[in-house]
Amino acid sequence: MAAHYHDDEIAEAIIEFERNLESLVLEAFASGVPIEQQWVFVSEPSSVPDWTVRIERRSTANDAED
Numbered sequence: 001m002a003a004h005y006h007d008d009e010i011a012e013a014i015i016e017f018e019r020n021l022e023s024l025v026l027e028a029f030a031s032g033v034p035i036e037q038q039w040v041f042v043s044e045p046s047s048v049p050d051w052t053v054r055i056e057r058r059s060t061a062n063d064a065e066d
Helices: 008-030 061-065
Strands: 038-041 051-054
Touching: none
Parallel strands: none
Antiparallel strands: 038 051
């Protein structure tokens, strides 16, 4: 996703965000956390946006064989 940005700082921040998010999801999954759901984050103060994040397991070719 970062390749679409011409600003190197933004591109690097996106790459770091993606790595951190991937690590968090994989660590949580490995710990048995039920991560496959919709998460809502309400921010304080109200000038900061609220966020909704949906995590869904992607089907793979191996899933079809099982």
